[in-house]
Amino acid sequence: MSLKFLAEDDRPREKFLLKGKNALSDAELLAIIMGSGSRDESAVELARKILQSVENNWHHLSRLQIADLMKFKGVGEAKAISIAAALEIGRRRAAQEIPERTQIKSxxxxxxxxxxxxxxxxxxxxxxxxxxxxxxxxxxxxxxxxxxxxxxxxxxxxxxxxxxxxxxxxxxxxxxxxxxxxxxxxxxxxxxxxxxxxxxxxxxxxxxxxxxxxxxxxxxxxxxx
Structure with a gap:
């Protein structure tokens, strides 16, 4: 099915499967984390609004508290926690050293x-x-x-x-x-x-x-x- 025939909330997931994660915009990635938008906005539109509020900077977004995220219409506690958890995973990943793989020499x-x-x-x-x-x-x-x-x-x-x-x-x-x-x-x-x-x-x-x-x-x- 072509992406244009899908509900907008479903398009980022389909795009991920069809084109890979690198093809997604920041707003589309955030939309996948949230899962859905509000009655008035798709998940992508809501994600775009959230990112614009922090100058499209993930570091700035990570500084927002749960209460700050919940100020956006369509973001309840569950979505806010999902966003914060995803950003924390990214922070921990960046802080970790890449483990060296075992080398077979003999x-x-x-x-x-x-x-x-x-x-x-x-x-x-x-x-x-x-x-x-x-x-x-x-x-x-x-x-x-x-x-x-x-x-x-x-x-x-x-x-x-x-x-x-x-x-x-x-x-x-x-x-x-x-x-x-x-x-x-x-x-x-x-x-x-x-x-x-x-x-x-x-x-x-x-x-x-x-x-x-x-x-x-x-x-x-x-x-x-």
């Missing part, structure tokens, strides 16, 4: 990251770690779980997850509940399949680690990639 880093999830299991699970171009962790995910001696992963699901994370590299890992770290024929086969698929998508497979309770096997360390 197979031991992989083992330390995933062993808490895999080392004591009685059945096999298959996990992936998604990395950026500096091999810093974007995310990790369990992709499958299986029986005592087998956990099969769908390569399509693996790379969909990698693409969703905007990963440029990945690491795969699974556990051997038996404690035997020797790769099975299936382990070798799936590793080759993933490595070849990664070449096509330009997402490099850096390692495949098999994890037991207190030790691990690395395909990269053993020159098997």
């Amino acid at each position: 197979s031991n880093d992989i083992f330390l990251l995933l062993s808490p999830f895999l080392s004591d299991l009685q059945t096999e699970e298959f996990w992936a770690i998604f990395l950026n171009q500096n091999n810093r962790v974007l995310g990790k995910s369990q992709l499958s779980s299986g029986g005592i001696n087998q956990s099969v992963v769908d390569v399509r699901i693996l790379f969909k997850a990698a693409i969703d994370q905007f990963a440029t590299a990945l690491v795969i890992a699974h556990n051997h509940p038996s404690g035997n770290l020797k790769p099975s024929t299936e382990d070798v086969k799936i590793t080759k399949q993933i490595a070849e698929a990664g070449k096509i998508l330009n997402i490099q497979l850096l390692d495949h680690v098999i994890i037991a309770q207190n030790s691990y096997f690395s395909f990269a360390d053993e020159s098997m990639l």
Whole structure:
């Protein structure tokens, strides 16, 4: 549906979905926070009026008290609190340092990251770690779980997850509940399949680690990639 056919209160949300958050004006963002306007004004019109009262400056807006916000027709206590809470979130975000992502430098880093999830299991699970171009962790995910001696992963699901994370590299890992770290024929086969698929998508497979309770096997360390 075209934006022009929507009620004005709904347009900022639709615009957010269609064009992304950067496409929204300050008034449209504030309108989304408020949710609705008044009988006489849409949420966007009300938001525009509020912002104009503080010279369109978010810092000035953050100094207004709940009572100040409620002076605007259409802004009750709930809307005023929503505005104040959103501005406080922004303040806290600005005050925080961006946490540095864990960097994978060796197979031991992989083992330390995933062993808490895999080392004591009685059945096999298959996990992936998604990395950026500096091999810093974007995310990790369990992709499958299986029986005592087998956990099969769908390569399509693996790379969909990698693409969703905007990963440029990945690491795969699974556990051997038996404690035997020797790769099975299936382990070798799936590793080759993933490595070849990664070449096509330009997402490099850096390692495949098999994890037991207190030790691990690395395909990269053993020159098997």
